[in-house]
Amino acid sequence: MIHEGVIRLIEFADLPALEWEGEYTHFRRVYREVYEHYQMGRALPWVIELPRLGIIGQLFVQLDCRNKTLADGVERAYLFAFRIRPAYRNQGWGTKLLGFVERDLYTKGYRRTTLRVSKSNESARCFYERRGYSVVGEDCSEWRYVDHRGVERVVCDPCYQMEKHLRKPLAVARKL
Numbered sequence: 001m002i003h004e005g006v007i008r009l010i011e012f013a014d015l016p017a018l019e020w021e022g023e024y025t026h027f028r029r030v031y032r033e034v035y036e037h038y039q040m041g042r043a044l045p046w047v048i049e050l051p052r053l054g055i056i057g058q059l060f061v062q063l064d065c066r067n068k069t070l071a072d073g074v075e076r077a078y079l080f081a082f083r084i085r086p087a088y089r090n091q092g093w094g095t096k097l098l099g100f101v102e103r104d105l106y107t108k109g110y111r112r113t114t115l116r117v118s119k120s121n122e123s124a125r126c127f128y129e130r131r132g133y134s135v136v137g138e139d140c141s142e143w144r145y146v147d148h149r150g151v152e153r154v155v156c157d158p159c160y161q162m163e164k165h166l167r168k169p170l171a172v173a174r175k176l
């Protein structure tokens with residue numbers, strides 16, 4: 001089925017939709033924090049929306065963070081929370097969203113995108129490799145967040161750090 005999709009930045013009212021049907025409720029505070037970073041100019045939370053169907057995917061960008069090998073606010077930007085709803089995978093939406101975000105970052109002066117992918121997520125690593133990303137390191141560090149109930153959760157997921165050198169885009173199109 002062919003749909004027209006629109007890629008746009010999130011609005012406050014979108015936050016509940018990012019929890020899907022409860023699968024990502026535990027990230028409620030994380031999403032709120034991303035939204036606040038966006039308001040401060042430190043993050044770009046992109047979503048892809050289909051008419052009548054709503055948001056079917058997301059890809060967030062952190063422009064600046066403490067770890068300057070990931071994002072330095074100038075040349076490097078960190079991609080995270082990339083997901084397409086299962087029913088819409090393998091139809092090209094993820095490729096479109098990633099390509100759009102890379103082009104947008106290039107026009108803002110960024111020249112490298114970085115990301116982390118779980119070592120157990122081989123299909124995602126291959127997806128990134130086919131789109132120009134290379135493994136540049138490994139990371140076993142824990143990260144912590146506070147869930148929707150106020151409980152601190154610790155995530156320990158060995159992952160690869162990947163990077164891509166961004167090239168000058170041929171065209172910037174917002175509507176697909």
Ligand SMILES: CC(C)(COP(=O)(O)OP(=O)(O)OC[C@H]1O[C@@H](n2cnc3c(N)ncnc32)[C@H](O)[C@@H]1OP(=O)(O)O)[C@@H](O)C(=O)NCCC(=O)NCCS
Pocket residue numbers: 082083084085088089090091092093094095096116117118121124126127130
């Ligand atoms: C990784 C992810 C975001 C990719 O999104 P997606 O929308 O499925 O990606 P695409 O459809 O653009 O591409 C995936 C595959 O679908 C196929 N495909 C792409 N466009 C297609 C089309 N129009 N018709 C049929 N198949 C298509 C291709 O085989 C493609 O793989 P390849 O080009 O790398 O060989 C998605 O699989 C996902 O949400 N995964 C779970 C969360 C996750 O692992 N995120 C990454 C965390 S680091």
